[in-house]
């Protein structure tokens with residue numbers, strides 16, 4: 582490097598321009614080598630999901646969303662009827678997912694859309710809508726195993742609540758995980774019990790911790806989902822959630838900023854009293870997310886930073902940014918601020934073993 586720099590100083594004007602460019606490229610190369618020392622071994626400033634999937638499968642793998650016709654205890658009356666205050670399930674289901682269609686039909690329709698991208702494409706069946714372990718075990722077995730028989734499906738991603746899993750179901754999933762990729766994704770949403778009450782979640786933070794711990798050591802890929810900016814949570818509590826995640830055996834994390842959608846209780850609350858909510862602007866979310874990521878264990882794979890509710894039901898905030906556009910913005914923001922996932926993570930203070 583010194584040699585190149587000396588040559589720049591000695592050379593003429595055009596020569597200098599040429600060497601400055603070489604010097605800049607060398608510098609970027611060195612910085613990238615340093616960044617490759619991140620546990621995730623890429624130059625990105627966070628542990629990204631697509632690299633994680635590529636490392637596991639070695640091919641393109643697409644998640645196909647399913648609506649298997651489940652409900653949830655927070656809607657069927659077992660715990661409540663109104664649901665979580667932010668919830669409108671339409672906000673996270675593509676049009677091809679209708680519970681009247683069989684699992685096979687939904688997956689085949691999803692496949693026909695994505696196969697245009699290449700015949701080598703493989704899939705994970707994503708049991709997404711409502712609570713996907715909330716049924717008798719025999720029914721779950723039928724649905725999961727039907728999905729696994731569809732050609733090209735390499736595994737399952739099962740989204741659920743922490744209070745809808747038990748030892749029997751976990752034992753069954755443990756067996757499946759010997760042959761397939763099985764990911765269990767817990768809706769955690771907040772670790773603040775006052776907030777969980779305020780959003781009518783009908784489970785506690787302790788139930789979340791217990792369910793995730795009970796799922797550990799079974800060959801399952803464990804995921805968690807948080808909504809940042811719920812009423813009752815502030816910057817301090819949100820940042821403390823990174824420490825909570827660091828204490829749990831979670832492999833994957835999904836982050837969403839709070840959005841108000843029609844058809845939810847929050848929509849009514851927002852209409853009556855918008856001041857009850859502190860919704861993020863793009864800039865305020867970028868800044869909070871940066872601090873959150875600096876605290877987060879670098880071993881935790883980040884599946885998403887935002888969610889994009891369909892435009893026809895989204896009330897606020899309206900960012901007009903696709904997920905990939907926000908991610909690119911955030912990546913730039915991290916790089917410009919010399920920040921990265923786990924920058925201030927203290928491994929000795931975490932119970933999670935790398």
Ligand code: SF4
Pocket residue numbers: 652653654655656663664665668669670710711712742768
């Ligand atoms: S967010 Fe999930 S648990 Fe809450 S009401 Fe909606 S489907 Fe039920």
